Amino acid sequence: MNIIEVSHLIKEYKKIKKESGLRGAVKNLFVQKSETVRAVDDISFAIEKGNIVGYIGPNGAGKSTTVKMLSGILQPTSGEILVNGISPQRDRKRVVQNLGVVFGQRSQLNWDLRLGETFELLKRIYQIEDKTYKDNLGMLNEIFQIDCFIDTPVRQLSLGQRMRGDLVAAMLHSPDVLFLDEPTIGLDVEAKYSVRKFIKEINQRSQTTIILTTHDLGDIQELCQRVIIINEGKIIEDGSLDELIDKIAPYRHLIIDFYQSTTVPHPHAELISVNEARSVYRFRKDQITAARLIEDISHTAPIKEVGLEEAKIDDIIRTVYQQGNVAEP
Amino acid sequence: MKPYIFISKLRIQTALAYRFNVISTILIQCLVMYAMSCFWIAAYNGTETVSGVNQRDMITYTTISVIMGNLLTMGVQDRIARSVRSGSVALDLLKPVSIYGIYLAEDLGDCAAAFFQKAIPLLLVGTVIFGFPAPASFVHFLLFLFSFAIGYLINWILAALLGLCAFKTLRLGPLANAKGFIMKLLSGSIFPLWFFPAGFRRVLELLPFMNIYQLPLGIYIGQYTMDEILLRTGLQLFWCAVLWLLFDILQKKMSAVILIQGG
Numbered sequence: 146m147n148i149i150e151v152s153h154l155i156k157e158y159k160k161i162k163k164e165s166g167l168r169g170a171v172k173n174l175f176v177q178k179s180e181t182v183r184a185v186d187d188i189s190f191a192i193e194k195g196n197i198v199g200y201i202g203p204n205g206a207g208k209s210t211t212v213k214m215l216s217g218i219l220q221p222t223s224g225e226i227l228v229n230g231i232s233p234q235r236d237r238k239r240v241v242q243n244l245g246v247v248f249g250q251r252s253q254l255n256w257d258l259r260l261g262e263t264f265e266l267l268k269r270i271y272q273i274e275d276k277t278y279k280d281n282l283g284m285l286n287e288i289f290q291i292d293c294f295i296d297t298p299v300r301q302l303s304l305g306q307r308m309r310g311d312l313v314a315a316m317l318h319s320p321d322v323l324f325l326d327e328p329t330i331g332l333d334v335e336a337k338y339s340v341r342k343f344i345k346e347i348n349q350r351s352q353t354t355i356i357l358t359t360h361d362l363g364d365i366q367e368l369c370q371r372v373i374i375i376n377e378g379k380i381i382e383d384g385s386l387d388e389l390i391d392k393i394a395p396y397r398h399l400i401i402d403f404y405q406s407t408t409v410p411h412p413h414a415e416l417i418s419v420n421e422a423r424s425v426y427r428f429r430k431d432q433i434t435a436a437r438l439i440e441d442i443s444h445t446a447p448i449k450e451v452g453l454e455e456a457k458i459d460d461i462i463r464t465v466y467q468q469g470n471v472a473e474p
Numbered sequence: 475m476k477p478y479i480f481i482s483k484l485r486i487q488t489a490l491a492y493r494f495n496v497i498s499t500i501l502i503q504c505l506v507m508y509a510m511s512c513f514w515i516a517a518y519n520g521t522e523t524v525s526g527v528n529q530r531d532m533i534t535y536t537t538i539s540v541i542m543g544n545l546l547t548m549g550v551q552d553r554i555a556r557s558v559r560s561g562s563v564a565l566d567l568l569k570p571v572s573i574y575g576i577y578l579a580e581d582l583g584d585c586a587a588a589f590f591q592k593a594i595p596l597l598l599v600g601t602v603i604f605g606f607p608a609p610a611s612f613v614h615f616l617l618f619l620f621s622f623a624i625g626y627l628i629n630w631i632l633a634a635l636l637g638l639c640a641f642k643t644l645r646l647g648p649l650a651n652a653k654g655f656i657m658k659l660l661s662g663s664i665f666p667l668w669f670f671p672a673g674f675r676r677v678l679e680l681l682p683f684m685n686i687y688q689l690p691l692g693i694y695i696g697q698y699t700m701d702e703i704l705l706r707t708g709l710q711l712f713w714c715a716v717l718w719l720l721f722d723i724l725q726k727k728m729s730a731v732i733l734i735q736g737g
Binding site for chain 2: 213216217218220237238239241242244246248251253255257258262265266269270271272
């Protein structure tokens with residue numbers, strides 16, 4: 146069952162062109178030139194219930210704009226969105242009742258209040274039953290250990306604590322859908338780890354559908370069954386991470402240390418560097434297996450050490466971004 | 475209703491935490507009250523009545539006006555402008571409640587806090603210096619309360635209307651200043667409208683501003699006959715409804731063109 150359906154979504158806005166300098170400033174007072182920018186350009190996708198989907202793209206690609214339209218804050222120029230069968234544009238309140246959203250760069254927690262008071266407020270805003278509220282808070286606390294700072298004023302929390310508070314706040318009303326906009330931004334390794342663990346647990350325990358936008362590809366690798374890559378407002382890739390890797394970077398690197406300097410070519414692998422006793426081969430996964438390659442080579446020269454390198458996810462994503470740029474004239 | 479009441483409660487709680495702010499406001503407001511009263515004493519200079527109002531009533535008018543000024547402090551216009559500018563309006567829109575309901579609840583919470591922190595101390599100080607500013611009668615006092623409540627709503631809607639401009643302009647700056655100035659002058663908060671020339675006064679009485687200060691205060695000191703009170707309260711309710719409709723239409727229009735700043 147598709148919990149989110151998006152078809153032919155377009156968002157345009159007018160950008161006023163300002164001329165620079167004093168002369169430009171005076172000119173701007175009288176004539177304003179504006180141009181129409183397409184932040185989101187004919188996007189369609191559907192997301193199944195219980196999935197974690199990574200929604201990634203370079204800065205300014207239109208990720209946040211899409212998320213904002215999905216949550217009913219922004220009106221699309223054209224196109225249709227359905228979340229749980231309801232259009233967020235027509236019935237914002239009903240959609241957000243079933244939605245949790247966390248913006249990594251923005252906190253929904255009130256600076257002047259203790260963390261627990263913000264939760265109390267949310268309990269009333271979403272009209273959560275006493276029992277459900279207690280159960281949810283208990284479960285979230287089990288994953289996240291927020292008990293130790295629940296009575297601290299929000300302004301005194303560390304970034305990691307604040308982010309944990311924000312995630313709990315977004316999950317209190319047990320929403321079916323959770324949008325996370327860069328939830329690990331600026332966090333240290335430990336906090337990042339615990340946020341990822343939280344996302345995984347939430348997804349497994351309550352079958353929450355999660356859309357995650359991030360620049361941290363570690364998040365994607367660990368969490369997402371599916372990635373949608375967007376650049377300049379258009380979807381350029383949509384599929385599982387493995388598929389993407391096979392498509393963009395179907396080759397691996399095999400590093401072999403021999404006992405002495407030697408050069409051993411192989412018909413199915415390209416020898417990309419030879420440095421004294423170390424040789425690096427590049428081969429396609431679908432042409433030959435690493436085991437076979439090692440075996441073949443060891444017939445010619447004795448091997449001391451072997452290392453295997455997967456294509457790096459960062460490189461793959463960068464390749465995809467660049468392809469997107471080339472396609473645009 | 476529950477979330478809104480809880481928001482008001484939290485606002486009162488927060489306001490009570492800032493003590494320095496309260497003390498400095500009271501000191502300044504006492505000074506304003508004192509200066510204004512001295513001004514009226516000097517202006518009357520022993521004259522019995524001016525436009526049917528005697529000196530005692532005028533000092534009552536001023537004292538209550540200063541107290542009302544502290545209760546009628548509206549956060550909504552800056553709140554909208556700030557949220558739009560910083561983009562945090564997005565977070566408000568993500569809740570299954572009306573954002574303007576939240577803003578109103580916040581202002582009402584502030585008003586309740588100001589009642590205990592500012593209105594009561596100012597009333598005490600005023601009583602000590604000039605004697606208790608008594609209403610014309612108990613009935614007049616009840617009518618004053620009703621009129622004040624409607625005036626509060628009108629004032630709030632006007633502030634919210636100005637706040638909506640922020641969706642287009644991002645900042646209010648001079649607009650907010652101009653509104654503050656016009657309000658002070660035309661609402662009767664400093665000078666009652668009966669001191670203005672007849673023609674000008676008639677124009678002002680048709681505008682919504684006088685319903686915020688002048689009408690409740692006039693009722694309080696017994697300046698109006700019962701018939702006049704009924705008529706003017708009707709007009710006040712009419713203005714409140716018209717402004718509310720205007721606000722509702724504009725607010726819907728604005729939500730269609732809303733732009734979220736940053737990220």
